[in-house]
Amino acid sequence: MNRMPFFDNARLILIFLVVFGHMIQPFAVDSQLINSIYAFIYIFHMPMFIMLAGFFAKGIGQPKYILNLAKKLLIPYLIFQGLYTVLYYLMGQEDWYSGVTHPQWAMWFLISLFSWHILLVLFKKIPTILSVGIAVFIGIAVGYTDLFGYGLSMSRTLVFFPFFLAGYFMTKEHVKAIKTSGLKIAGLVFMAALFTFIYLYINVDVTLDTDWLSGAVAYRKLEAEISGGLMRLVIYILAALLIVSMIALIPSGDFGWLTKIGEKTLYVYLLHGFIIQPLRVYEVLSYNGWLDIFIFLLLTSVIVIVFSSRTAVNLTRPLIELKWKE
Numbered sequence: 001m002n003r004m005p006f007f008d009n010a011r012l013i014l015i016f017l018v019v020f021g022h023m024i025q026p027f028a029v030d031s032q033l034i035n036s037i038y039a040f041i042y043i044f045h046m047p048m049f050i051m052l053a054g055f056f057a058k059g060i061g062q063p064k065y066i067l068n069l070a071k072k073l074l075i076p077y078l079i080f081q082g083l084y085t086v087l088y089y090l091m092g093q094e095d096w097y098s099g100v101t102h103p104q105w106a107m108w109f110l111i112s113l114f115s116w117h118i119l120l121v122l123f124k125k126i127p128t129i130l131s132v133g134i135a136v137f138i139g140i141a142v143g144y145t146d147l148f149g150y151g152l153s154m155s156r157t158l159v160f161f162p163f164f165l166a167g168y169f170m171t172k173e174h175v176k177a178i179k180t181s182g183l184k185i186a187g188l189v190f191m192a193a194l195f196t197f198i199y200l201y202i203n204v205d206v207t208l209d210t211d212w213l214s215g216a217v218a219y220r221k222l223e224a225e226i227s228g229g230l231m232r233l234v235i236y237i238l239a240a241l242l243i244v245s246m247i248a249l250i251p252s253g254d255f256g257w258l259t260k261i262g263e264k265t266l267y268v269y270l271l272h273g274f275i276i277q278p279l280r281v282y283e284v285l286s287y288n289g290w291l292d293i294f295i296f297l298l299l300t301s302v303i304v305i306v307f308s309s310r311t312a313v314n315l316t317r318p319l320i321e322l323k324w325k326e
Contacts, residue, residue: 005254006175008262010052012304013250015265017045020300022106022276027287028210034287036199042213043194043235044242046109047163051243053113054167060120069117071322077103077110079319080270087274091281101151105273108153108216115157116164128169135162136236139215140229146218159215162236163243178247187245194238264308267320271307 021041028038059065084104088096098104103111123131139159147155211217212235219228261268279285285299286292306312318324 004172004175004252005259006250006252007052007055008259009252009255010048010246010250011262011265012258013246014045014049014052015261015268016300016304017041018049018106018269019272019276019303020296021045022272023279023285023296023300024287024293025210026280026283026285031287032199033290033293036195036202037293038210039198039202039213040195042210044239044246047160047239048243048246050113050116050160051163051167051170054116054120054164055170057117057120057164057168060117060124066117069114073110073114075322076270076320077107077114080104080110081107083319084273084277087277091278093281099151103151103153105277106269108156109269112153112157112160115152116161119157119161120165120168123165124168132162132165132169135165136233139236140232143219143228143232144225146220153216155217156215159232163239175247178244179252180248183244183248187248190241191245194242261304261308264313267313267316268304268307270320271312271316272303275303 021038024034024038028035078100081100081104084107085097088104123135126134139162142155142158147158211222212231219225219231222228224231285296317326
């Protein structure tokens with residue numbers, strides 16, 4: 001598959017939002033503005049990241065595909081699960097050891113990504129609309145059970161699978177069809193309206209609990225044992241609309257080294273926690289007003305650029321890609 005700069009541009013923006021979201025999370029409970037930004041980002045940034053992963057899963061079914069995928073995802077998972085466990089221990093975190101089946105922090109994505117490919121073996125055989133519909137039904141229904149204790153990111157895997165599946169069924173022609181002037185304008189209006197709504201009506205006392213957006217928590221624990229399914233459906237719809245808006249707005253051109261960062265997002269994803277977690281634990285950062293957001297944006301930019309740099313990639317490639325050279 002020939003690379004389209006759009007996809008690398010999209011992954012660059014999304015990994016930036018991942019790092020930025022993790023950086024501002026501790027301040028979401030104290031600031032109306034931070035809480036609104038955080039909630040807005042979390043509605044769509046991982047669903048879209050997952051959808052793009054699904055788009056590039058079209059090689060499934062080829063010989064040794066699953067075996068190569070296990071090597072690419074499960075071994076790095078074990079390596080970084082161990083490294084983050086050591087980091088938490090050194091920082092004196094009480095819950096430093098959670099076991100190999102309970103992903104440390106952001107490591108859930110690796111185990112879920114492998115699981116989505118396994119699920120895809122079955123779901124790709126079902127007609128597109130029915131397949132996605134079944135996945136959405138399962139994603140909503142799973143909230144009525146509590147899968148947290150079972151580990152292996154089971155709840156998140158099922159909740160976010162519809163986005164991976166939609167990405168698998170998506171084609172380049174779908175992307176091109178979305179990138180129209182009309183949808184760009186509509187996307188900007190929708191995004192502005194949604195953020196304004198969140199800012200005005202979702203405050204730090206009645207917060208859009210990010211547990212709703214993480215996909216890891218049962219409705220019962222969110223005090224919505226009956227209405228939880230409807231809430232998740234609303235979140236699915238909002239995420240889908242935001243993803244369409246982002247597809248319409250993200251540039252398709254090649255921006256040189258910036259676009260190239262989009263090829264190294266796994267490095268940034270796996271490594272940024274070694275900076276973010278100590279910043280959180282030792283309370284290095286603080287938020288005293290909206291000007292501090294620019295500091296967070298600058299620091300996020302530095303983290304993304306450094307961990308996607310040739311030096312960082314060459315040093316950590318043996319851990320992430322299990323090889324010394326490209």
